[in-house]
Amino acid sequence: DAKTTQPPSMDCAEGRAANLPCNHSTISGNEYVYWYRQIHSQGPQYIIHGLKNNETNEMASLIITEDRKSSTLILPHATLRDTAVYYCIVRVSYGQNFVFGPGTRLSVLP
Amino acid sequence: EAGVAQSPRYKIIEKRQSVAFWCNPISGHATLYWYQQILGQGPKLLIQFQNNGVVDDSQLPKDRFSAERLKGVDSTLKIQPAKLEDSAVYLCASSLLTGRNEQFFGPGTRLTVL
Numbered sequence: 001d002a003k004t005t006q007p008p009s010m011d012c013a014e015g016r017a018a019n020l021p022c023n024h025s026t027i028s029g030n031e032y033v034y035w036y037r038q039i040h041s042q043g044p045q046y047i048i049h050g051l052k053n054n055e056t057n058e059m060a061s062l063i064i065t066e067d068r069k070s071s072t073l074i075l076p077h078a079t080l081r082d083t084a085v086y087y088c089i090v091r092v093s094y095g096q097n098f099v100f101g102p103g104t105r106l107s108v109l110p
Numbered sequence: 111e112a113g114v115a116q117s118p119r120y121k122i123i124e125k126r127q128s129v130a131f132w133c134n135p136i137s138g139h140a141t142l143y144w145y146q147q148i149l150g151q152g153p154k155l156l157i158q159f160q161n162n163g164v165v166d167d168s169q170l171p172k173d174r175f176s177a178e179r180l181k182g183v184d185s186t187l188k189i190q191p192a193k194l195e196d197s198a199v200y201l202c203a204s205s206l207l208t209g210r211n212e213q214f215f216g217p218g219t220r221l222t223v224l
Contacts, residue, residue: 041217041218042215042217042218043114043201043203043215043216043217043218044153044201044203044213044215045215046212046213046214049212085152087152097143097155097158097166098153098155098213099155100151100152100153100154101152102150102151102152103152
């Protein structure tokens with residue numbers, strides 16, 4: 001079973017920041033938080049991952065709370081192409097496989 | 111850099127028939143995965159290969175599903191005989207053995223069993 005809880009769906013206006021929450025209250029000290037997204041009719045695509053520090057790359061920012069029990073993926077300026085299902089996954093970097101839950105369906109509206 | 115290739119993209123068969131899917135991972139990627147994604151759900155891992163050896167096949171229905179990765183490159187996933195509940199998208203992914211271990215996914219094969 002997935003170790004994360006995400007809202008089933010969210011809407012965001014185009015050009016605004018999209019903030020996608022994820023709860024992982026049972027996360028272990030050596031487990032990372034990964035985010036993937038899946039655009040319609042495509043395979044999942046890696047976005048970002050982190051352990052305890054906030055992370056930023058060209059696609060998004062990941063904010064992890066100090067107790068590591070929850071995190072937020074931020075798309076700073078959402079576009080229509082960001083409409084997708086976003087998956088939050090926790091796992092140890094080596095050895096464990098990804099367990100995907102149902103994710104959050106983000107709709108970016110014009 | 112070429113991505114993960116899969117074929118066919120779509121397949122329609124009748125129950126009890128056989129079907130095979132093919133995957134070509136990114137060049138140099140030692141690890142290959144097959145996932146099953148049922149409509150409305152996240153992908154579920156079926157089998158993981160490290161080079162040409164099986165690392166994890168605990169969720170593969172071995173009475174009807176089989177997979178191989180000869181020579182540690184391409185892989186095939188077979189279903190024989192197919193059931194209605196096998197209707198799903200079958201995704202192939204590959205990864206390098208790096209610290210990040212990011213997985214790269216192919217476009218998937220959509221299987222419909224009638």
